[in-house]
Each structure stands twice: as structure tokens, then as C-alpha cells.
Amino acid sequence: MRSVRPGTISAAFADASANAPDSRTRDMLVSLATALHDFVIKTQLSNDEWRAGIAALARAGETSGDARNEFSLLSDMLGISSLVNMISAQESATPSSVLGPFHQRRAPKLPNGGDLWKGQPGEVLVMTGGVFDAATGEPVAGATLDLWQNADNGLYAAQDSQQRGRNYHGILRTDAQGRYAFTTTRPVPYTVPTDGVAGEMLRLLGREAWRPAHLHVIVEAKGYHQIVTELFPDDDPWLDRDAAFAVREELVIHFERCSDKGAMPDWLEARDRLPPEFLTGSMKFYIAPKTRTLERPT
Known part of the structure; x- marks a missing residue:
């Protein structure tokens, strides 16, 4: 050499x-x-620029820990996370989106129909839907939904010492018909952390740090490819300016206003405690089997 x-x-x-x-x-x-x-x-x-880059990576490592992954955030802000998701997507399955830096492992188990809201501030939201085989359209019983989101103050539990640990985090399983339901509050837009390397990059590029409101979901079932994704309300002002480039048209959903508690599933844990008016949303997740050719039923 x-x-x-x-x-x-x-x-x-x-x-x-x-x-x-x-x-x-x-x-x-x-x-x-x-x-x-x-x-x-x-x-x-230049040598000075190279040293600055090495120092930035070192700072990202120092910022990262159990509650926050600065490298994951930097990947999101560079568009790398979204690009990997898009080229790795399973045809006919629900699109993937970014994991984000605040996912917490070992989330508490939540019964199907369970409550993430727990009387906290914010617009109460009832989410319903199902998980389906992307090849056959058949419901997938016992699929797990790993759920997490921010509170009404815009912060995730890992960022906010005033929230109890793993607040707005939970894992539930679909029933025999592949259905799920849970209560939560409407997520709100927020700015990504800007006190680290990712925020420094945004400032250098003159970019905004806002992310549209979203619900995080990881959908898993034995024999199927995992989906890591997000759901976005269709009236969010930041849908077309997401700092993480993570919005997909198929993941944008509409929230309806409702005042009929009786119209909610009878197995919804918080049904009788719902306020006079609340929001409802619905999403069907299609997961790809690992061994069969996919052609989503019409």
C-alpha cells in the first residue's frame, strides 16, 4: 500500500x-x-472540518443513553431512517415510518381496550381498528401493538420528570377477530431535541425542528414481518414539513368528534369515563407474512 x-x-x-x-x-x-x-x-x-465531524460524533455518543438516542435522532434528521424504511418495506403491507429516539423497551402490558389516557390533560382519543394478513386479508389474532406517544405538553415520558415512568407506553394484543381498541389523548406536534448534534445540524442548515403529531406503533405477530410505523392526524399543520421526512399518505388518518359513548366497543376499559365529547380514530394494519406472495385483497 x-x-x-x-x-x-x-x-x-x-x-x-x-x-x-x-x-x-x-x-x-x-x-x-x-x-x-x-x-x-x-x-x-479539511483537517479542521474532519476534526469537527469527529467531535460531533463524540458529542452524540455523550448525549445518548437509555432515555435518548442521539444517533437515532441524527439518522432521522438526515432522512436516513425514512430511506431505510422505504427501501425495506414489504409490498402491500402498511408502510413503515421512523422509530424515533424515545421508544422504551419493556413497556407495561395493556389489556385490549385498555387506557393510556388515565385522566391526563388533552383531547381524549379512542383508537380502534384491526391487524390483517396482507396476503389474504384475514384478521391476525394475538398480534402485538407496542404503542407510545407524547403527552399534551409535547414531551415523551423519557424527557419529562413530571410524568411517571413509561407514561403513554403500552403493549396490547389483538383479540380473536384481530381487533384492538384503546383510549389515549390526541398527540401534539413538537420540536425534536435541539440541544445536541442533530439540533446543531438543523440550525446550520436553516431547517425547522418540528414534527407533526403522531402515534407510534410497532406491530408484530409470529410468522409475519414486523412493522415500525406512525399515525398522523390529517389536520396537522406540519404534515408537509416533517423534520424526519417520515409522513406517508397511507399513515394519515382522520379524527372524528363523537359524543356517543355507547357507540364505543363494550370492552373499552374507559368507556364509562369518557368526557361528553371526545375524538375517535381508526386504522387497519396489514402485516406481511414471511413466506407467501403478497397481493392485498380488494
Whole structure:
């Protein structure tokens, strides 16, 4: 490697990686290194700029922890998370969207029809719907929905010491007909954290930090591909200016105003405690089987 030059360093990296035990890992890392080499050459990156980039990555690591992942946030703001979701999507399944930096593992179990609202401030929302096989249209019993969202003050539980741990987080299972229901409050738009590297990047680019209101959902069932997605109310002012590039037309839903508690499922835990007027929303999730060809029924 005595004759490495800007035009030959990518080939040298590939040659040095020839004995990688896993070909997929080798291909990805060689492609990454080649793209980075091209970036350095195209931008004529200086030593000072390189050091600033390394320092930014170090700060992202320092900011990250159990309650927040700055690298995930940076990926969202760069559009990488959304791009990975789009190219990895299963045909005919409900589109994916970004995971976000505030998902918490080991969320409390929530009975189907359970209550995330718990009398907290905000517009009460009843969500109903079902999970279906994207190949056959048949309901999927026992599918899990991992749910989380922000509170009416715009903050997730991980950001807000005034909220109890894992507030507005819960995991429920669909019934024998693939149905689900739960009560919560309408999520609200918010700005992503701007005190870290991701926020610094937004400021450097003159970009807004707003995300439209959304409900996070991870849908899983044995024998099916997982879906990580978000649901967006159709009247949100930030739908077309999402800092994470995560909105998909199929994930935009309409909230109706309702005053008829009796029209809600009789297995809805908080049905009798609903206010005189509340919101309702509905979403059918289609999940892709791992072994069958997909063609969503009409």
C-alpha cells in the first residue's frame, strides 16, 4: 500500500477487506468507505472540518443513553431512517415510518381496550381498528401493538420528570377477530431535541425542528414481518414539513368528534369515563407474512 493516492484508496480498502468472514458485512463496509472517500474528495474536506465531524460524533455518543438516542435522532434528521424504511418495506403491507429516539423497551402490558389516557390533560382519543394478513386479508389474532406517544405538553415520558415512568407506553394484543381498541389523548406536534448534534445540524442548515403529531406503533405477530410505523392526524399543520421526512399518505388518518359513548366497543376499559365529547380514530394494519406472495385483497 505504499502508493495509496486519493484515486486508489477505495480499492486499497476493498483489497484489505478481502478476507472478511461475512460477504454481506464486507460489501456494506466497503460501500460505506467508498462513499465516504468520495465525499472527502468531492468536498475537499479539511483537517479542521474532519476534526469537527469527529467531535460531533463524540458529542452524540455523550448525549445518548437509555432515555435518548442521539444517533437515532441524527439518522432521522438526515432522512436516513425514512430511506431505510422505504427501501425495506414489504409490498402491500402498511408502510413503515421512523422509530424515533424515545421508544422504551419493556413497556407495561395493556389489556385490549385498555387506557393510556388515565385522566391526563388533552383531547381524549379512542383508537380502534384491526391487524390483517396482507396476503389474504384475514384478521391476525394475538398480534402485538407496542404503542407510545407524547403527552399534551409535547414531551415523551423519557424527557419529562413530571410524568411517571413509561407514561403513554403500552403493549396490547389483538383479540380473536384481530381487533384492538384503546383510549389515549390526541398527540401534539413538537420540536425534536435541539440541544445536541442533530439540533446543531438543523440550525446550520436553516431547517425547522418540528414534527407533526403522531402515534407510534410497532406491530408484530409470529410468522409475519414486523412493522415500525406512525399515525398522523390529517389536520396537522406540519404534515408537509416533517423534520424526519417520515409522513406517508397511507399513515394519515382522520379524527372524528363523537359524543356517543355507547357507540364505543363494550370492552373499552374507559368507556364509562369518557368526557361528553371526545375524538375517535381508526386504522387497519396489514402485516406481511414471511413466506407467501403478497397481493392485498380488494
